Amino acid sequence: MLFGPVPLEDALSGVAAHSVRLPDGVIKKGSRLDAERIARLRSAGVREVVVVRLEPGDVPEDEAARRLAEAAAGENVRVEKPFTGRSNLFAQAAGVLVVDRDAIDRLNGTDEAITVATLPAWKPVEPGEMIATVKIIPFAVPERAIAAAQSAAGAAPLIRVAAFRPLRIGVVSTLLPGLKPTVVRKTVRTLAERIAPAGATIVRDVETPHEAAALADALAGLARSDAQLIVVFGASAITDRRDVIPAGIEEAGGVVDHFGMPVDPGNLLLLGSIAGRPVIGAPGCARSPAENGFDWALQRLLAGLPVGRAEITRMGVGGLLMEIVQRGQPRSGDNPGHDPAEDDDS
Template sequence: MKVVPVREAIGMVLCHDITQIIPGKFKGVAFKKGHVIQGEDVDKLLDIGKRNIYVWDLKEGFLHENDAAMRMAKAAISNRIDLTLPKEGKVSLKAKQKGLLKINVKALDKINDIEDTMFATLHTDIVVESEMVVGGTRIIPLVTEETKVVQIEEICKKEGPVVEILPLKPMKVGVITTGSEIYTGRIKDKFGPVIIDKLEELGGCVEKQILVSDSVDMIKDAIDELLKLKVDMILATGGMSVDPDDVTPTGIKNAGGNIITYGAPTLPGAMFLMAYINDIPIMGLPGCVMYSKRTIFDLILPRVMAGEKIDKKSIRRLGHSGLCCNCDVCNFPNCSFGKW
């Protein structure tokens, strides 16, 4: 810290707040600590009575908080994220479009291990809207060694984007609704409307819905028909429990499905099935998807629509926080459900 004449302080960093008092009109901070003195600030400072001010003696090899935050933010993002201008040393990250937020948690931890720096984000694998703030970064002191920021830039370069947004693909979806009671018209299908609403929420649509009885052959034939229509995804609803006539998993397997998992460590959604046929994702949806507000389907669907290949590890790690609290007022995804 050093004292310099105001006229010589342009480009230097103010190291304390400067108060301005206008009798009967204003009393408050005119310039905040950390402000970089600009040419247009000189007259105002002189009017306040500041001929000399304390500034940081920013030595070579050190960065001001604003410059450090902007460099860290730029290094960490993909091209679907905008940055705000630094405000009080902080840069915020905002989504350019709706999509699936992906956080490289391993790289984020490495950044936050570096002294004097911080980087905070929303949780990975949630759907975010355009203009939503998804993260923020800054250094803790007013200035820090440039080597620390360079270290962060190297982490981001090596690990890839720390914060990115994957666009949701407008998928054409085939739906197979199983159950003799629906197939014969004894009861009305209530699964279809739920599926349609959840798909439309993410930009997808139902290309065709096929009603089948509890028959392995009918399920297999329905899958074959939907594959010929070149749908992007197939959802099979019902027939997912352990009763003798719940044969949806067998029908999917007989159609050539490579079953990744039958069963998941989530409630609601334990009887969920994930499979692929020639890279076409197929989900077996248990009955809870029809009547519960949020289930495993809400955790996996956005990831599939963002082009992510779901593996057994992806399902297994949902066990931690895989319990929905069934709150009276649902705030998903702003809750713990699915936040491993």
């Protein structure tokens, strides 16, 4: 690509590299300098203009952006028609954004002329939401640069939306004398609001004493029902793999896959399964509508994405979330009389 100032008489068929203000208007950056525009420039006293000329093997910015955007787009992603070297990508379904970060990094590293930016991976998105953009910096790039970027990115789509599924959810709330019924009901309503964007519904809502045997009976019943995912809200936080909720899962014939997560609030989340159904032992912070680690696990399960030890242990970077009012012990400040065993918030 040729770029630089040329005498006006040599600018015909070039592309204006910068906008030029004239008494009768503006010749915008990227405009083709045809005879009419050249005449306007001459009448305004312009004698020299900075132009761009493509050389053999150059790919115009819009075409380059389109090709890379279409190569990056996967399931449930729409590519917008490019303009000024930019092609935006939009979600076509409600779900979780899945991004191949390593491939995006490789693509962005191939040539400074080529850039791809996305929303954070694993973010829940809505239909029509902009999720990524491909921007070509100059007016054109060599074909070899596009080929190198495509090669670096690989054959698989880089950006896709795992669509939410309208799962049927069973809920168990364990009870202790100090837990107000209004708290239990509000917790279930908050869950219903959380799953509404996915079209999921609560089909079973069970209350039981905070005892392993009673919980096991409730879980076994849900495992025989039409519930596809089970959420357990404990009257007291899970503090050990031998605590009431994990013990109840195992007594019901299930397994505990992982306990704890590097997301705060949300540290005390538990994952298990019964009869092929995922079970989430919710941390206390899940009673709040504020974002916490429970959301991260729940959203992926609703989108049909794997959630196990490998996925949970990779959530630490970015896992320090905003403080929430409902936490029994805020991160900052001294509380010498606090007993961690009584902390149901994380």
